[in-house]
Amino acid sequence: MGKSQKKKSMRRHNPMRVPDTHLPKGLASASSTSTKNEAILPIIQKMESPDASDRKWACVAVSNLIQNDPSTRRLLQGKNVVGALIGRLTDSEDEVLVEAMGALRNLCIDGGYDICAEMYNKNILAPLKTFIPKISTVLSQYLETPKTAPENAQRLMYDFAENVITTLWCFETSNKALNAINSINLIPFLMSFLASRDKLSIAPVVAAAQCLYVLTDDNDPASATVKSDAGYISCLLSIAQLHTHPANDNGKYAGDHRQITLRVLSSGILRNISPLPQPSAASVVDLDREIILPLLQPVISSVSLVVSASRVQQLVDGLASEPQIEKLSLQNAPNSDHKSNSEIELEQLEANLRMVQLALEILTGVCATLPDPSAGVEGETEDRDDEDDIVEDDEVMKEMNIEVSGKGDGSVNFMSQSSLVPSLLALIQPGSLSFPPLAAPSPHPPTTSALSAIHISAMECLNNIFLSLATSFSSSIPADVEDGRKVWDEVWASLGVVGTELGLGQERRKEMWEIGVGVLWGVALVWKGKLSATEEQIQVLIRFCDGAPDERTKVKCVGTLECLAQYPQSIASNQVIANYLLTLLPTASSRSTAGTETLIQAASALIDIYSDETLPYDVNFRQGGMLQILVASVEGVRKAVKGIDRKKSGGKDLRRRGEEVRDNLVAFIQYRRDLGLQT
Structure with missing residues (x-):
């Protein structure tokens, strides 16, 4: 079945927090769409x-604008x-x-991506390299004699350290930048924050993680x-296994989200x-069974997307009604750390x-439980004829160079996976802020970015779960058709809300559909012959297949239709379906x-x-x-x-698959001829 393709570049940097792909290119268009032209000069x-x-x-004004x-x-x-700010990194004044x-x-x-690339090309790493030993020295002094440094000086250093580390994290977007960062030897610097987490402010520690x-x-x-370094591993394990913030009566985590995030990052x-x-x-x-699943399952059910989106809308509406400072001036210069209560709650x-x-990002790997394809299929001698079609579908995916999202080691069984499914199904359901139409942009882009990323990551988890189930050869899995019907209906409900506005500025909708079709293929494959689709669903799959720009998505659509x-x-x-397949x-x-x-x-x-x-349908x-066609x-x-x-990437496997x-x-045609069946 379809597996989510692993997108390394996407994992190396979160999706753009305030998307701008819907905006026309060029300085003139930016000037015409910005309301703050007068403040720029x-x-x-x-x-x-x-x-x-x-x-x-x-x-400070840049941050606010x-x-x-x-x-x-x-x-x-x-x-x-960007160039002007990089120049200020050698300023004589610390503030x-x-x-x-x-x-x-x-x-x-x-x-x-674009700004990170611009900063990298303008050599921001040169001053950043000089900051690392300086930060280490100052923090060491604070740790040795914490009472000697004024509180505001410590806070300033913590903020500075967090900003430097976060910027370095954002640069890990390409092999070129990654190689440059590898040469800095950041690991000891980052691990020092985790090792001293109890004595430091939580913000730079989380940034380091x-x-x-x-x-x-x-x-x-x-x-x-x-x-x-055994000490590094021991430190990470101790953080991941902390139980300072147990689940409450509802099975949801209580406490500082930053402490929980630190644990989640350590497990990742x-x-x-x-x-x-x-x-x-x-x-x-057993990382998956003993640490990661017990930690992450309560986390993914700890937040109600509906409640969160509703509260964001209330806060944004409230901020819109507050009086605003129309013009920046030296007398009214805002502080970079000054935020209203509403802004703090939004953050x-x-x-x-x-x-x-x-x-969810980490769970995509946990849900990818296929064994190593190179391990072979020894020992599977019973009922192989009934399983050949499933094996064949899996081979198709391997030959398409489509991989599981994350690392799979077979350590999580079906019961562990199935307990995740209800939570994941809840997380793929979009709300009004998740995929706003181009004509009505999001009132709070960061929330929209986070929500759409959650929906997509949850869909990837489901994709990998049903990939695993489709290749498990367990006759007990498809026994309850109602389970398959529920997942099928929930995925279609989600995609129905996402809609088909897939043009410029709606890239996340497109990604949701591409992964969603993979989930549909997995569900259809697990319950092949037991799951029906509506006429409308079939037509949607056909239209999406015709309009899909890439072969992988088209193959997922065809695979789903085949099962239906x-x-x-x-x-x-x-x-x-057959008539459509014949047109291909x-x-x-x-x-x-x-x-x-x-x-x-x-x-x-x-x-x-x-x-x-x-x-009957023969x-x-x-x-x-x-037969004649x-x-x-x-x-x-x-x-x-x-x-x-054969020389192209994946060409050798595709050629072998094609020849098969x-x-x-040819053999099928001969078989049907030999049957001699008449209409």
Whole structure:
């Protein structure tokens, strides 16, 4: 069945907190859509002022102006605010330096990939490298003699450390940037925060854990460094296993979300570096069963998305009615850390949502429980004929180079997975703030970004769960058809709310659909022959398949339709699906308009659907003259398979798969001819 493709670049940086893909490109368009044009020039001018208070004001103003405002952020970018702020990182005044670092950090978080790339290209790592030993030295002094440093000085250093670490975390967006960060040897610096967590402010500790979590994700040098130090592993285990914030009577976590986030991050780091080195006490710990699942299951059910979204809307409406300072001035310069109670609560709500998103991200790996494909299938000798179709579907996915999202080691059984499903189904249901239409932008983009990320991550978890179930060969799993029907209906309900506005600025909707179709394929495969679909659902799948820009999504759609066509009593639906699949094949006079992978899947699907001539819907095959259509397609299929370039990525496996289907098609035609069945 369909597996979520692992998107390393997406995992290396959260989705853009304040999306701007809906905005036209160019400085002129940014100027026309921003309401703060008049404030831009004074900021840029004062950034270079000889007066330190002017320079500090300019840095603070950047942080305030870009808040939830992508148009103004773009306008500032066009005026080289990034270069100006990087220049302030060597300022002679510490307060200016701190505010500049904070503004750069905020730009990274709000702006995402493009701004991070711009900062990297403008060599921000040069000053950041110099800050790391300085921060370490000052923090060591605080730890040795905590009472000697004024409280405001400590707070300033903690804020500065958090901003530096968070900025470094945001840069881990490409191999080029990652290699540069690896050369800094950040691991000892980051681990020092975790080791001294009880003596430090929680904010930089969580930032260090977040940076370490992203740094160890599919990054062998960083993972090897952590694994090489038993003290590091022991520290991470001790954090992940803390029970200072137990679940309350409702099974939900109580306490500081930052402490819980720290535990979640530590469990994610341990999973990134697993398997843990032997021999050690840590190596005998079953991470998934003993640590990760008991920790994360309560986390993902700890927040009501409906309640959170409703409260955000109330707070935003309240803020809109408050009097605003129309113009920035030196007399009315806001402090970078000054926030109203409503703004603080909004940040708290977003942090809780991000905590759930993080837990789901880690769970995608836990839900990916397939054994290593290279391990073979020894010992599976009974009932193999009944399982060949499932094995074949799994082989299709491997040959498409579609991977499980995260690391799977087979340690989580079906009962563990099934207990997650109700929580995950609740988390895929969008609300009014989740995917707002382009014509009515979100009143609070950070909440929308967090909600859509949660929906997508929960859908990925479901995708991996049903991938695992579809290849488990357990006859007991599909016994309760009502379970399959419930998941099927819930996924369709979710996609119905997401809608089909998939254009510019609606990329998250598109991603939700692409993953959602994978879940539908998994559910249909687990309950193949026992699950029916409505006429509308079938038509939606056909339209989505036709409109999908990539082969992987098309194959998922075809795979889902293939399973639905095998519901014995759905003769009409079978006919609609079969007729559509036939349009994807070449004819005697024309090539297929579908891609080669889609063509191969369609041919394989038709063979599978009509492999049993005793089923009620086989009448469609005979009356529809499908045998003659398949005969006419053989030469076109052969040419398409022969045209697969083995040298391209995945080409060798696809060619092998194509040759197998081509041979099966010829054998199937002969089989149907030999039956001699008439209409």
